[in-house]
Amino acid sequence: MTSCHLVLGAAGLLLVIGLVMVFSASSIEAALADEPAWAPGVQQLIWAFLGLIAMGVALRLPVGFLRRWSPIALVGVAFLLLLVLVPGIGVKLNGARQWFDLGFAHLQPSEVAKLVFALWGAHVLALRERYLTTKSLLVPVLPVFGVLMLLLIAEPDFGAVVTLGLVLVGLLWAGGMPLKWFGGFAAGAVVLIVVLVQAAPYRMARITAFLDPFADPTDGGFQAIRGMYALATGGLWGVGLGNSAMKWNLLPHAESDYIFAIIGEEMGFLGCLVVVTLYGVLAFAGFRIARRAADRFVQLASIAITVWLVGQATMNMGYVVGLLPVTGVTLPLISAGGTSLVLTLFIVGILARFALSEPAAVEAQQHRTRGRLSRWLLPAPGSAVDPVRPRRRPEDRPPRSVRGTGRTVVHAGSALRRAPAEPLPSVRPAPAERTRAPELPRPAEPPRAERPARAGQPRPGRRQPGSGGGPRRPGGAR
Template sequence: MIKKILKSYDYTLIFSVFLLCVFGLVMVYSSSMISAVTRFNSDSAYFFNKQLIFVCIGAVAFLIAAVIPYRILLTKKLLKSIMFISVGLLLILFVYGHTAGNAKSWIKIAGFTMQPAEFVKLSVIIYLAAVYEKKQAYINNFKKAVMPPLFFTTIICGLIVIQPDLGTAMIIALIMMTMVFSSGMNWKSIIGLALLALLFLALISPLILLNSDRFITEERVSRFEGFTDPFGTEKDAGYHLANSLYAIGSGGITGLGLGNSVQKYGYLPESHTDFIMSIVAEELGIFGVLFVLSLLGVLIFKGFYIARKCEDAFGTLLAIGISSMIAIQAGINLGGMTGLIPITGVTLPFISYGGSSMLVLMISAGLLVNVSMFTNYREGYKSDAEKSVSKKREQNIQKPVQNKM
């Protein structure tokens, strides 16, 4: 049995995750070494050492998530605890939250900062997957199946928007939309939800306008100005994007060489977080970029493939939620650093510096591997059972022939 379980693990998926983590550690060191010394008056390996700690903790969390059967998450008490803690952490931010980057999104614990919204992303995925599996028999019933989980998720998004952290709220909303679309609802229910969403936006628009000083801040307006004309506003609103594009352009095909970035010398302040891919492009060129995109592509593709193969609704929706989270987060980060969309402050999965993000991604990847293993194990068990039945049939056919002889 143990041998069959070990054979059922997707080692390509596991290898891709850890290769991304190792590459991310190398790039965190390369992109942050100057900033650590000049801005934080610390050792050049300051950010690398902190990220290494979270990668090691994340590796342990990954192994636990990959081994313990994923359906244990359907336990009522555990599911309620996950959601209660998630909402509780978001509420604690209003009292003990630490402000950074104009957002009260962090909690300081023993010298480390934790971002609850990162953990909430995974909690929402688990919650929606569990709820929609339970409600499969009446999935199109608006009152019982459609509205309650979406109403709860909307409240969570609202708590994150208030921080304000629009980037994370947008990711959760997009994950929710993907999971709803994949939940088994018919088109009539989906169109009905879309109309309700438009009505909701129309109702809250006056509230946003009345509180425009909070939601439509000068910083957010400047992000759009920088997005539309980065080089025309290079000294203020377009500073980050312009320098990101300089980094990408100077890297060319082969790059300037690992550690040889110019933009990390104070020109690109968030070089180890939001704009780490710009440094990858500058130092390693198009080949470095393709390497990262290929590994992320393997994770995302395999995640959706696992979802298609999985026979239970919870495993399917869990795989879809995790895969879409990685894809959406990567898409928003890459879109921001290339100027395709306004900058939102979203990090690149497994590559950017960030302890909370790394832990959540490693647990998520572990759950994805877990779903894959159990799916492969069930397929192997069915295959063995079919072979056994086929063998017995052959023996039964041969017996009368042997008796006649």
């Protein structure tokens, strides 16, 4: 249960920090727009409540259910990514057609695609574990990644492409991909990035602003410079909660993309250190779950989800401090967002569900009594039973007997690899003839008179009682 507590504890603290900082960073902007200052914070609180419900549902989902439905979910997600590109159905915001308008919120199918791809990839690699090679490791995971990547580029959503690549790296690394292949993937990623940057002028502007933000401080480097100023203003202890100056419309997207800069300004370096430490605890718990899990699917999915969440957080904090170019990815569990927060909490619930399937957790459950509150909050630990068996090839199927015929049916593909269908009659060797040992001559018995008397027998020459006559004489006369 330690891994489950680490996941839920770290995610819960990050969620609390996110709610406080979203309320602080968005209150001024809401007030300037003639809205209640508390409205964005309350809206984020409602989404967090819905996310906690989704996390509770994920905690009670069987692992086999996730495996069985992952292929169907992958087809559904690919259809949604195609559907969002249709004008009139997909909503276009900030030059990208990435959302569905649900009336009360906007749904981004690219976020769902990351989770589904992680679960489906872990399912496929777990099925091929018995005869896993480099080719079976790449196919069909890599082609499916290519299809999803093309659909995301068509939106366009470069940040989703990068985070989906993190999921792919986690799957291949956990699956045992040789390191030399990662070098080839890195070279291919560099070529792809160069092509995408050359294809869109705004991406080229982001790269230029990353290399020298002060070359264009009023346009391309404006956001990066304001973010670094916010971190520098906070110092060690920060200026205090609610006292940020950059949230007065000086830092764009202060409540979402650049919320880490507001954390550094109001809570200082120590506040940033707490956030980084909590993500480190989440990473440690995810890898601990993968190391202690007995099911291969749980191992692969745990590593893919952990690399995704922690890698996305690293990218967000990296471009805020100026170490990475701006990609637009949010800070998980902290940045403002509706459906993205619900989905992230659902992912945390899946990771905690994997922790409950550890053999140590299942064994500990048998020797302890849980309270009513514990049973209500967390389900009982249960082993991850693998309900999905790999499809056996004809040569791997055992022979089956036909009732009433005495024959055994063997598949054609296995006729050359298995024993004959009908067993050969066993021929028992003839038993060897028994030879009797030659009988040795018995020693001659001594004369009757010379035999020693036995106990209870009369001695020779003595009359037996009741015989009625004296001793016999030679010749038969008495």
